[in-house]
Amino acid sequence: MDKVHQYIVENQDKYLEWLKLVCDQPSVSAQNRGMEKMFQLLIKLFKDVGAETSTIQTDGYPVLIAKFPGEKDQQLAFYNHYDVQPEDPLDEWESDPFETTYKNDLIIARGTADNKGNIIARLAAVDAYQAVHGKLPVGIKFIIEGEEEVGSPHLEVLAKDLTDQIKADAILWEGGLREYNNKRLHVGLGVKGIAYVELVAKGAKHDLHSSEAAIIENPAWELTWALSSLKDRNDKVLIEGFYDDIEPLSERSKEFIKTLEYDEEYVKASYEIDRFLDNVTGYELNKRLIAEPTCTICGIKSGYIDEGAKTVLPSQAEAKLDFRLVPGQTPEKIVKLLRKHLDENGFKDIEIRELNHLQPYNTDPDHPFVKQVLEAVDATYDEEPIIYSNLAGSSPMHKLLSNCPMPAVQIGVANTSSKFHAPNENITKQDFIQGTQVVSTIIKNFTVEV
Numbered sequence: 006m007d008k009v010h011q012y013i014v015e016n017q018d019k020y021l022e023w024l025k026l027v028c029d030q031p032s033v034s035a036q037n038r039g040m041e042k043m044f045q046l047l048i049k050l051f052k053d054v055g056a057e058t059s060t061i062q063t064d065g066y067p068v069l070i071a072k073f074p075g076e077k078d079q080q081l082a083f084y085n086h087y088d089v090q091p092e093d094p095l096d097e098w099e100s101d102p103f104e105t106t107y108k109n110d111l112i113i114a115r116g117t118a119d120n121k122g123n124i125i126a127r128l129a130a131v132d133a134y135q136a137v138h139g140k141l142p143v144g145i146k147f148i149i150e151g152e153e154e155v156g157s158p159h160l161e162v163l164a165k166d167l168t169d170q171i172k173a174d175a176i177l178w179e180g181g182l183r184e185y186n187n188k189r190l191h192v193g194l195g196v197k198g199i200a201y202v203e204l205v206a207k208g209a210k211h212d213l214h215s216s217e218a219a220i221i222e223n224p225a226w227e228l229t230w231a232l233s234s235l236k237d238r239n240d241k242v243l244i245e246g247f248y249d250d251i252e253p254l255s256e257r258s259k260e261f262i263k264t265l266e267y268d269e270e271y272v273k274a275s276y277e278i279d280r281f282l283d284n285v286t287g288y289e290l291n292k293r294l295i296a297e298p299t300c301t302i303c304g305i306k307s308g309y310i311d312e313g314a315k316t317v318l319p320s321q322a323e324a325k326l327d328f329r330l331v332p333g334q335t336p337e338k339i340v341k342l343l344r345k346h347l348d349e350n351g352f353k354d355i356e357i358r359e360l361n362h363l364q365p366y367n368t369d370p371d372h373p374f375v376k377q378v379l380e381a382v383d384a385t386y387d388e389e390p391i392i393y394s395n396l397a398g399s400s401p402m403h404k405l406l407s408n409c410p411m412p413a414v415q416i417g418v419a420n421t422s423s424k425f426h427a428p429n430e431n432i433t434k435q436d437f438i439q440g441t442q443v444v445s446t447i448i449k450n451f452t453v454e455v
Contacts, residue, residue, distance in 0.1 A: 066151030180417025197365030
C-alpha cells in the first residue's frame with residue numbers, strides 16, 4: 006500500500022485540481038443554483054476515472070450512481086452529497102466562496118469540508134489504486150445525492166424502491182473530522198436523529214398599533230410562554246415521556262466516551278465563551294455531546310426587529326426548533342409528545358409545522374468492517390483515533406439504510422476548525438491527502454470477508 010500512498014502524494018496536484026473544479030461550481034440545493042452543472046461535472050469526472058454511471062431521477066435533484074468493477078463480487082459503497090449550504094453572510098468571507106483559495110495549508114471554499122472534499126478524496130483513492138494495481142480488489146459504488154442540505158426528502162423512497170442499486174456489503178458514510186490541535190481522527194459509528202419543527206402562534210388578522218396590546222392578545226408572548234415550558238433552567242426537557250424510550254449506553258460505548266479528548270479550553274477560546282452549559286466538563290460533557298438528546302431553539306421571528314423603534318403588536322410569531330435524538334427515540338413520537346405537551350399546557354392554538362425528520366442510526370462496534378477501517382486508520386495516521394459510537398450531529402443514514410441495512414462508518418477530510426455551513430469553510434491539504442490515503446487502504450482491507 007506504500008506505493009498507492011506514494012502515488013497519491015506524487016499526484017496531489019491533479020487531485021487538488023479536481024477539488025478546485027467541483028468547489029468552484031456552485032451547487033446550492035436550497036436555491037436551485039448550479040445543481041445541474043454540478044451533476045454533469047461529476048458525471049464527467051467519474052467517467053474519466055473509468056466508472057459506469059447512471060442517473061436516478063427524483064422529484065427533486067437527481068442521484069448519481071457510479072460503479073467501478075473489482076476482482077471480487079463484494080461491494081464497498083460510499084455515500085456523499087454534491088449540494089452545499091448557501092454562502093451567506095457574504096461579508097464575512099475572506100474570499101469568493103465559489104473560487105477556491107489557498108492560504109498556507111488551508112483550502113478555502115464552500116463545500117471543501119461538506120461534502121465535496123470527501124467526494125474527491127474517495128474518487129482519488131480509487132484512481133490511485135487503479136493506477137498502481139490495474140484493478141480494484143472489490144467493486145466500488147458511489148451513491149451521491151443532491152438534497153442532503155435540505156433534509157434528503159427523496160432518499161428514503163429511493164432506498165425502498167431501488168434497493169438493488171443501493172445495496173452493498175458495507176458503506177463509508179459522508180465524511181468526518183480530525184481534531185485541529187492533536188490531529189486525532191474521528192471515527193463515527195452512528196448519528197443522532199433529528200426532529201425539526203416550526204411553532205406558529207397567530208393573533209389578529211394583521212399587525213396592530215402596540216397601544217392595542219392592552220386588550221388584544223400578543224402571539225409573541227404566547228409563543229414565548231410555550232417555549233419556556235419545554236425546558237427548565239437545568240436544561241432538562243419537560244415534555245412528558247421525552248426520555249422514556251432512550252436505549253441505555255452499552256459498556257463499550259461508555260468506554261469510548263471515556264477515551265475522548267475534547268479540547269475544552271480550545272473550544273471555549275475558539276467560540277469566545279467562558280463555560281459550557283451547566284458548567285459541564287470531562288466525562289459528563291462528552292456524554293451529553295454524543296449520547297444525550299437536545300431541544301434547541303434555532304430561530305425566532307415576530308413583529309419589528311429592524312433598526313430603530315416601531316410600536317407594533319405583531320399578528321404572528323414563529324420559532325424553529327430542533328430535537329436531536331438518540332437510539333430508541335423517533336421523530337414521529339417526539340412530535341406527538343410535543344403536541345400533547347402544548348395542548349395540556351394551554352397552547353392548543355399553537356400550530357406545529359413538521360419540517361425535517363431523521364432517525365438515529367448505529368453500527369455494531371464489533372462488526373468486522375469497523376475493525377478494517379480502524380486498521381486502515383492505524384496504517385495512515387500517527388495519532389490514535391477517537392471512536393464515537395454516536396456523533397453529535399445527524400445525517401440521513403437511516404433513510405438510505407433502513408431497507409438495505411449494512412455497517413456504516415464515518416470518516417473524512419475535514420477538521421474541527423473547518424467552519425461547516427459558515428463563512429471561510431476550509432480543509433487542510435494534509436488532511437485531504439491523508440484522507441485519500443486512508444480510503445485507499447480501506448479498499449485494500451475490504452478484500453477480507455465482512
